[in-house]
Amino acid sequence: MTVPTFRPDATVLFGLAVFVVLLIINLVVNPSSFDPVNLPSTIGFAAPIILCAFAATPSLLMGNGGIDLSIGPIMGLVNVVVVYQFATQWGVTSAGVLIPLALGLGALVGLVNGLIVAFVRIQPIVVTLGTYLVCAGLSPIIAPTPGGTIPDWLATLAGPLSIVPIVVAGLLWWGFRQMPLYEHLMAYGGDERAVFTTGISVPLVRISAFTIGGIFAGIAGLSLSAVLGSADPTVGTNYSLLGIASAALGGVSMAGGRGGMVRALVGALTIFLLQNLLTFLGVSTFLLQIAYGAVLVLAIAVNGQISELVKKVASR
Amino acid sequence: MRSSLIAGVRRSPDILISVVLLILIYVVGVVGIPGFGGEQTFKAVLLLASFLGIAAAGQTLVVILGGIDLSIPFVVGAANVAVAKLYGDGMPFLLATLISLIVAGLFGVANAAISVKSNVHPLIVTLGMGTALLGAVSLWTNGLPSGGSPAWLTQFVAIGSTTGPIPVPPVIFLWLLISVGMVVLLRASIFGRKLYALGNSPQAAELALVRRLPVWAVSFGASSVLSAVAGVLFLGFTGAAFAGVGQPYLFLTVGAVVLGGTLITGGRGGYVGTIVGALTITLLTIVLTGFGLNASLQQVVMGTVFVGIVAAYGRDAHVRSRV
Numbered sequence: 001m002t003v004p005t006f007r008p009d010a011t012v013l014f015g016l017a018v019f020v021v022l023l024i025i026n027l028v029v030n031p032s033s034f035d036p037v038n039l040p041s042t043i044g045f046a047a048p049i050i051l052c053a054f055a056a057t058p059s060l061l062m063g064n065g066g067i068d069l070s071i072g073p074i075m076g077l078v079n080v081v082v083v084y085q086f087a088t089q090w091g092v093t094s095a096g097v098l099i100p101l102a103l104g105l106g107a108l109v110g111l112v113n114g115l116i117v118a119f120v121r122i123q124p125i126v127v128t129l130g131t132y133l134v135c136a137g138l139s140p141i142i143a144p145t146p147g148g149t150i151p152d153w154l155a156t157l158a159g160p161l162s163i164v165p166i167v168v169a170g171l172l173w174w175g176f177r178q179m180p181l182y183e184h185l186m187a188y189g190g191d192e193r194a195v196f197t198t199g200i201s202v203p204l205v206r207i208s209a210f211t212i213g214g215i216f217a218g219i220a221g222l223s224l225s226a227v228l229g230s231a232d233p234t235v236g237t238n239y240s241l242l243g244i245a246s247a248a249l250g251g252v253s254m255a256g257g258r259g260g261m262v263r264a265l266v267g268a269l270t271i272f273l274l275q276n277l278l279t280f281l282g283v284s285t286f287l288l289q290i291a292y293g294a295v296l297v298l299a300i301a302v303n304g305q306i307s308e309l310v311k312k313v314a315s316r
Numbered sequence: 317m318r319s320s321l322i323a324g325v326r327r328s329p330d331i332l333i334s335v336v337l338l339i340l341i342y343v344v345g346v347v348g349i350p351g352f353g354g355e356q357t358f359k360a361v362l363l364l365a366s367f368l369g370i371a372a373a374g375q376t377l378v379v380i381l382g383g384i385d386l387s388i389p390f391v392v393g394a395a396n397v398a399v400a401k402l403y404g405d406g407m408p409f410l411l412a413t414l415i416s417l418i419v420a421g422l423f424g425v426a427n428a429a430i431s432v433k434s435n436v437h438p439l440i441v442t443l444g445m446g447t448a449l450l451g452a453v454s455l456w457t458n459g460l461p462s463g464g465s466p467a468w469l470t471q472f473v474a475i476g477s478t479t480g481p482i483p484v485p486p487v488i489f490l491w492l493l494i495s496v497g498m499v500v501l502l503r504a505s506i507f508g509r510k511l512y513a514l515g516n517s518p519q520a521a522e523l524a525l526v527r528r529l530p531v532w533a534v535s536f537g538a539s540s541v542l543s544a545v546a547g548v549l550f551l552g553f554t555g556a557a558f559a560g561v562g563q564p565y566l567f568l569t570v571g572a573v574v575l576g577g578t579l580i581t582g583g584r585g586g587y588v589g590t591i592v593g594a595l596t597i598t599l600l601t602i603v604l605t606g607f608g609l610n611a612s613l614q615q616v617v618m619g620t621v622f623v624g625i626v627a628a629y630g631r632d633a634h635v636r637s638r639v
Contacts (some may be wrong), residue, residue: 065581067439069567114625121632125384129567133619140612161591198636240442241386254437274502286455293448297430297441304434 012263014302018295019266022273029149030280033093044162046272048075051220052243053250054261054266055213059124062209063189063256069128069240071217073135074109076236078102078221084231087158095153103218109135110214114207124210130241131280147182147299148231157226169216173261179206189256193285228241246271249299270295321486330577334592337625341599349606356475359484361599363475367553367596371546371562372569373498374424374539380502381535382513382582383438387427388447388543388569391420392562394453395547397461400557401537404463414466417544423449424540429533437538446469454559461557469552473538486551498587507534515582571618572597575625596625 027034033042052071059068082102086092109131116127157165176182181204188195188205196202220239228235252259252268273294280290371388378385395416402412428444431438471477472486474581479486501507510531513521518528543562550561570580576593578585600621604614 104587116627120627121634122623122626122630123632125570126574126626126630128625129570130619132567133615133622137612137615137617137619141616192635193638202635243442245440248437248440254439284455286451286457286459289451290448290455293444293446293451296444297448300436300440301430301434304436308435313486 012303014306015251015270016247016266018299019219019270019273022270022277026273026277029154029277033276033280040160041158041164042276043166044158044223045276046269047157047162047166047223047248048220048227048239049242049272050166051169051216051223052239052266053241053246053264054173055216055220056240056243056247057252057259057261057264058185058209058213058216059128060244060252060254061185061189061256061259062124062206063246063253064192066124066189066206066209066256067128067244067254068110068113068210068213069125069190069244069288070109070113070131070135071213071220071243072236072238072240073132073139074106074214074217074236075221075224075239076233077109077142078105078134078218079228080139080231081105081235082222083150083154083225083228084143084148087151087154088231091132093151093153095151098151098154099222100168102222103215106156106214106216106218106221107211108214108222110211110217111207115211118203118206130206131201132237137235143231143233146230146232146234150225150229154222154226157223158229165219169219170261172212172215176212181205185209186257189253189258191257242271243268245296249296250304251303270299319630331592333579333629334575334589334596334625336593338596338599339504340594341603344608345599345603349603352603352606355483357602359475361595361602362488363473364602365489365591366391367546367549368565368568368572368598369491369591370494370549371543371565372572372590372594373494373587374535374542375537375569376498376576376578376585377502377511378438378539378595379578379580380511380582381532381583382515383431383517383532383535384538384570384580385427385437385442385539387423387449388539389444389562389564389566390446390450391543392547392550392565393448393559395420395544396551396561396610397457397557397559398453399548400461400465400551401457402463403466403611409466409469413548416548417541420540420544421537424537425533426514427540428536429529431536432529432532435546444534446522448535450559458508459531461559464614465551465555469548470555473552495587495591502586507531511535512583515584517583523628568597571622574630577621577629579630 032038052075055071056068059066082098086098086101092098113128113131116122117124155180184195184200184205185208188200188202192202195205224235225231246268247259247264248254248267249270250262250263250265252267271292275288278291318475342353375388398416399412400414403409414552424446427438427442430436431441451519472484477485479489501520502511509520510526513524513526514531522528547562551557554561573585573590574580574591574593575596576585576591578589600618601614604617609617
């Protein structure tokens, strides 16, 4: 068994450098968001991005076309079901009900994704586009207008306890890494046919990747609800591509088999720090879009260039 | 002729299934919605499908290559806003369109060059590049869309207008022209052969001396140019510029391509399928609207139908048979 450590192979160095540079600039220009008083709420703002990058990662690690477009709408669905339907309409505010509900809802959609991918054998991008549309369509049906109030305990996830969902997700992943299934997932991302011929259950690997992603999306939905402070049926959809881009930016391979949660975390923090800095500087949202796109493409392209270089040197 | 038709259906049963489905949706509409199914319905379906069909043409090339172009909605929006702005500032409309098409073409080539040269997935590259492009255009126009569309363009895409003696708007003939071009390109050109070769196996294609970059550059370039065309057509259709006009096309273009039986992993498919896919999505939307479903419910039905249809013919082989 390998110890879960960050192994920075050369292909992620540039992304890491961008992250460090952005962190330093943030600390110099805008130290107040990182002082102990404000840090929890800063983490609260970062949490939905970090968690949706986590949610995107297991299906990317699976490789063989593995991708989960439905994570954003799952977050949105969790938001409206927990905040609008349960907490506001039905007055169910107990954490003991709402937390399992959020995680269970995420796991359920992930399980459906996984079952269709594994047994109907449709490409993941097509399946999760289908569940993307279903979840994104269901949200406004449940909550026709933005509104509702969140219970007090949930509000703390945007403040003093904002780190808790991230730690919980990290611990869940750490637990998963102790299982043989994790090794199977990584091996499957490396070589599908080899894994099949060794007798590993391919459907189980596929189902688990999507279900774990769904659970993370459920946790992300809770963090998002805490930040929003209410229910919003349209906000979730943006997070799908944000999560996938964050994971890729941190160095999670789109081809599968390489990467992990630490890389997803670095990628998500890079995007968050960029947003945090530009928002603080008060630049227009259009400039923010340009910077986001440029950093994404630049980091991915340079990481790719380095990886090509490494391959060339290695083959010499 | 007849035997070749049957052979064609045998080769790709997916097109037959989707045509049957198209007819089925139509029949459901005729039975369930009063006043549905006449000349107006055909015109509306063709008109709305022509926008999607044109925007999805380049996506078809890119998906056959084994890639995906997520920059389409951004290019549609950027062209829409940029042409309106240039025209509003006094530039002749055709010149403004030409400039935006050239810029779009270069943008697509840049997408391809970055993806190929750095060997990274085009999904992330096109997403980032598209976001930056629309941001740049919005910055230039201050996010306040200005200008408008000339009267002839509005006529070009208006449901009531005619093409000479034929009672359909000219945009449908533009789509027909693009369709013929696409089918010839894919079936009867050297470029088409190279495209399928690269989509089936990049390694094998490269050993056969097919170079990746030119084929990728043409495909992504075409995708951006055709998206820009759709963006300009939208300007005529809605009359005012709007940067978010392309938004639904992020996934609808992929949907039209996949429903048409083109393999999302590349190497198999064609534009005829995409035409049927675009018609299916458009007709289904109109029928669902006719039954009084709101946009959210339509999305739920669309997502379910989407997976259901692909389950009928787009299934992967079991890994067992690929060992």
